[in-house]
Amino acid sequence: MSIDQRGCLRSDAIEEAEDFSVQHLIDDFEALRAYFGVERWGLIGHSFGGYLAIEYAYQHPNAIDQMVLECPSFDLIESFRSVVSKAEQLYLAAGDRQLADRCRGAYTCSVNELFRTFSAISEKRDQVYFRSLSPSFFDVLVEQSGIDDRDWQKQMMFQNKLNDSVFNQPNLDKLSSINCPVLLIKGRYDPICSEYQTEQFLKNVRNSSVVTFDHSAHMPRHEEPDLFAETIEAFVTLHSQVR
Helix, strand or coil: CCCCCCCCCCCCCCCCCCCCCHHHHHHHHHHHHHHCCCCCEEEEEECHHHHHHHHHHHHCHHHEEEEEEECCCCCHHHHHHHHHHHCHHHHHHCCCHHHHHHHHCCCCCCHHHHHHHHHHCHHHHHHHHCCCCCCCHHHHHHHHCCCCHHHHHHHHHHHHHHHHHHHCCCCHHHHHHCCCCEEEEEECCCCCCCHHHHHHHHHHCCCEEEEEECCCCCCHHHHCHHHHHHHHHHHHHHHHHHC
């Protein structure tokens, strides 16, 4: 089951005056599980979807039998610092020492300065997110999706509504509560699931395993699709047999 979250793509847009939070998303997922009569299910969460998967598992532990987290973030401020830090070499290579210096300060600057720098490096960010594919890959994906531009634009309100609550509420402290088997898929060059977050995952999630994709950054499903499918199939098969 693939879900367009409330306020994204083919789901209804969120209105400016509408109350909206992470809790609404968790409640939506649980309502879908109940609607389709699924007793227990497995979750696959990519990037922010990994954050949501942890939140859901924390609130509904008996509804989940396994999880796959692909390049997740459990702390968005930490992920932003990692992205900005990794962009330093790109700006040095481009001869832009001013922006390179700002990137170098990613782990020491204020949160407000971090956000300003993150916005300033928009031209190079896709080069940080991809390793084996062209930085324009996402633009091509959007163009070929067949989804109307207006549906893609819904995400702006979605992000604006969630930013404050999500950025101020990392869920690293909830990792130790996860009891189901969890597979972490990590691109070797991924800036979002930083080394610190990976270490915290391994330290706190008891029934965990990690597979590193050597030729991927933030998009293993697109950068190494065959290995991605094989890895998930093996994990799901193993833990379906164990039940």
